[in-house]
């Protein structure tokens with residue numbers, strides 16, 4: 083009973099602080115803090131093998147409770163200044179289509195961008211539109227100097243997103259990712275503040 087009470091308190095605290103995470107708006111999207119009631123959709127969309135296979139940290143199969151646990155970390159991550167997670171939703175209907183976040187090393191004014199879009203919503207420009215806005219937010223509001231991203235060589239769609247948002251390819255970290263019993267090459271892309279400001 084005590085544990086149950088603590089869990090509920092933690093969830094309430096998390097939801098209070100999550101309201102501090104900003105909401106960003108683009109032409110078609112609203113990027114907002116995740117809410118606990120997003121968890122079933124996160125589990126369904128991120129639970130697809132096509133998402134797990136191209137990311138490093140998303141479990142597969144996606145266990146019950148894992149989405150809630152993940153969402154409950156967002157408030158503290160934001161409060162500590164180590165990262166910001168956004169739910170990518172369609173502005174008109176509110177449909178949750180994916181997730182995007184940046185994970186920050188304050189000392190270096192550096193962040194790493196990560197994202198996924200549920201497979202039914204691929205190739206409609208949603209990731210590019212969300213990533214552009216998050217890059218803008220990172221440089222304008224978070225005092226970043228560099229935003230970088232990595233993708234598995236077998237996942238060219240993600241590389242295309244990085245190109246479209248103005249990142250430059252810097253190289254390949256050969257076999258730097260181990261996923262599902264396979265060593266994967268990762269291509270590294272980044273955009274610097276001066277490049278962002280020049281455009």
Ligand SMILES: CC(C)(COP(=O)(O)OP(=O)(O)OC[C@H]1O[C@@H](n2cnc3c(N)ncnc32)[C@H](O)[C@@H]1OP(=O)(O)O)[C@@H](O)C(=O)NCCC(=O)NCCS
Pocket residue numbers: 132133134136137197198199200203204205206207208209210211232233234237238239240242243
């Ligand atoms: C990568 C991912 C986020 C892209 O999301 P999305 O909303 O479909 O992306 P966009 O529609 O903004 O852009 C996709 C681009 O990739 C291109 N593309 C799609 N499949 C491709 C392929 N097999 N080879 C090359 N380009 C491809 C699309 O044509 C589009 O480019 P274009 O606008 O020049 O035509 C999505 O596929 C995904 O979630 N994949 C699984 C998880 C993942 O890879 N996360 C990123 C880890 S680094």
